[in-house]
Amino acid sequence: xxxxSRTLAAIVGGYWLANxxxxxxxxxxxxxxxxxxxxxxxxxxxxxxxxxxxVFSAKTAKQACMGILIPCIVGSLVVFVMVDGAL
Amino acid sequence: MSWLHTWGGLxxxxxxYFMFITGTAGYFVSEIDYWMQPEMPHLNESAEHGQxxxxxxxxxxxxxxxxxxxxxxLPSERERTLKVRWQDGDGRHKDILHPVSGDVVNVRDTGxxxxxxxxxxxxxxxxxxxxxxxxSLCGMFMLIALITGIVIHKKIFIDFFTFRPGKKQxxxxxxxxxxxxxxxxxxxxxxxxxLIFLMFTTMPAVFxxxxxxxxxxxxxxxxxxxxxxxxxxxTGNRMSLTSLPELLEKAEGSWGxxxxxxxxxxxxxxxxxxxxxxxxxxxxxxxxxxxxYHGVSGQLLSAVDEVGTSASKSFYALxxxxxxxxxxxxxxxxxxxxxxxxxxxxxxxxxxxxANKRRTKADKSGHASKGLILAEHLNVGTIxxxxxxxxxxxxxxxxxxLGLENRAEWEVNILFIxxxxxxxYPAFISxxxxxxxxxxxxxxxxxxxxxxxxxVINMITTNKHLxxxxxxxxxxxxxxxxxxxxxxxxxxxxxxxxxLKKQSAKSQGTAKGAQQTVPTMLAKDVSP
Numbered sequence: 001x002x003x004x005s006r007t008l009a010a011i012v013g014g015y016w017l018a019n020x021x022x023x024x025x026x027x028x029x030x031x032x033x034x035x036x037x038x039x040x041x042x043x044x045x046x047x048x049x050x051x052x053x054x055v056f057s058a059k060t061a062k063q064a065c066m067g068i069l070i071p072c073i074v075g076s077l078v079v080f081v082m083v084d085g086a087l
Numbered sequence: 088m089s090w091l092h093t094w095g096g097l098x099x100x101x102x103x104y105f106m107f108i109t110g111t112a113g114y115f116v117s118e119i120d121y122w123m124q125p126e127m128p129h130l131n132e133s134a135e136h137g138q139x140x141x142x143x144x145x146x147x148x149x150x151x152x153x154x155x156x157x158x159x160x161l162p163s164e165r166e167r168t169l170k171v172r173w174q175d176g177d178g179r180h181k182d183i184l185h186p187v188s189g190d191v192v193n194v195r196d197t198g199x200x201x202x203x204x205x206x207x208x209x210x211x212x213x214x215x216x217x218x219x220x221x222x223s224l225c226g227m228f229m230l231i232a233l234i235t236g237i238v239i240h241k242k243i244f245i246d247f248f249t250f251r252p253g254k255k256q257x258x259x260x261x262x263x264x265x266x267x268x269x270x271x272x273x274x275x276x277x278x279x280x281x282l283i284f285l286m287f288t289t290m291p292a293v294f295x296x297x298x299x300x301x302x303x304x305x306x307x308x309x310x311x312x313x314x315x316x317x318x319x320x321x322t323g324n325r326m327s328l329t330s331l332p333e334l335l336e337k338a339e340g341s342w343g344x345x346x347x348x349x350x351x352x353x354x355x356x357x358x359x360x361x362x363x364x365x366x367x368x369x370x371x372x373x374x375x376x377x378x379x380y381h382g383v384s385g386q387l388l389s390a391v392d393e394v395g396t397s398a399s400k401s402f403y404a405l406x407x408x409x410x411x412x413x414x415x416x417x418x419x420x421x422x423x424x425x426x427x428x429x430x431x432x433x434x435x436x437x438x439x440x441x442a443n444k445r446r447t448k449a450d451k452s453g454h455a456s457k458g459l460i461l462a463e464h465l466n467v468g469t470i471x472x473x474x475x476x477x478x479x480x481x482x483x484x485x486x487x488x489l490g491l492e493n494r495a496e497w498e499v500n501i502l503f504i505x506x507x508x509x510x511x512y513p514a515f516i517s518x519x520x521x522x523x524x525x526x527x528x529x530x531x532x533x534x535x536x537x538x539x540x541x542x543v544i545n546m547i548t549t550n551k552h553l554x555x556x557x558x559x560x561x562x563x564x565x566x567x568x569x570x571x572x573x574x575x576x577x578x579x580x581x582x583x584x585x586x587l588k589k590q591s592a593k594s595q596g597t598a599k600g601a602q603q604t605v606p607t608m609l610a611k612d613v614s615p
Contacts, residue, residue: 018290019292019293022292022293026293026294026296027296031397032397033298034308034311035397035399035400037294037297037298038312038400038403039399041283042402042403042406044286044290044293045227045230045279045282045283049230052231053091056088056090057088079296
């Protein structure tokens, strides 16, 4: 069960968080729009990898899941506010 | 870390092995294409490029006067023919033209090397998007396996020079380390760039956040990215095209003789036609250079030179180019190929290592888990089964009747049917108490026989066999046949060594010992 929840947190949560971080990065960088988006997309894979490795090196499965879930939710909210304002 | 490396690697290892093998074949895509089209004449010469453009234009205006776009590929060192592609309401089409006469060269219906290497990201029998997501996910597992692998290895540079042969488990680990560490920069580059390649499919949320979900915004993103002008709309007024040879001359004036690789024409015959000339890349990962002309007046609209556009764009373009390796000359191309095979070998040794460790324990306790047996079967069925399937793909190219409907598709079907049989075979045969080692010997022998047979079948079915290709200095075809013989011999040696090991294990009276040994010569010798 602990392995299952970590795996889920790593694959699904990792993807979610990589996207959230990617979007935030693309909105916060100070270049042209296309460049920011491209940079963020290029970076998103390293962020995904880092998140996955972190999930599996966290002390407990619960800690790992919470450590993913909270930034995901907070980040998503920030993204929704920012994108809503931008579009 | 170690857990993540082991299980992450194992879970997608077989698919990654497939991706590495078929992807590696891609570095010789033109050469494989050429072999798989025996109707293609051996060409030493070609007409002047300006003349070829006229021939191509004549052909296209006869065959596809109302097409949305034309593309003309001028001959190069690796691709000796003149190729034309066009797109109309029915989709994309392609013709191969003789580089002197301009006549259509009719070749058999085959997927060729393109179909084979395309499988490493397109897979088969499924929509593209699904395949992209699956392969990207595997790529992500690979990236993580690489990173964790590096972290596990505190003694990475010592291990780099350590190989202790003949020590069973330890030798396997050493082999795995060598195959991983030696071409590590390649492994990292190919994995990361592979992910980047498909990122527009796999990470859509990032650009949607800035450009919205509508097609219009995304098109704006794409054109900003590629620094190409926004697509033009046809006016419907027919006007004749400006002289292509003249534009070629202008471009060659600044790029050098023979350095235009492709001429594309959007809306040919329309008053708003646009012509793009692309510079050939030889032996360097240079930035893309294009000249864009108005299709009727011949006036230069823009000169696209990506040099220094922006760091992220250059990095992106660099990654894509490094992944494809189109710029590579002969030596670098072989290095790419060998690195790719070492990647496949790294994956194969990793999976064998996993199974061997557990087999040792299982033999002590007398109980082998279902997972272990499954992994052992998948190992033999993939590590030797896939090369067998690729040999079958090449054989199918020669043996399927030329008139068969969907012939090219059948070549692929045969590849997958063969692979599936190789996967099922160990499970089926192991019911008869065959030891695993015997199955390895059988499949290695089969692989060896098939690869050795290829040049022979080629001799029976075509007039482009070794006897002819060597005499006419058709080095690409000769090289393919010789490579197949070498691969066949390697599999033969592997089968022989494996057989010896099996016998020595038996003669020592350790029947169990035979079960844990897996061939010494590994998958590093697999097909192109």
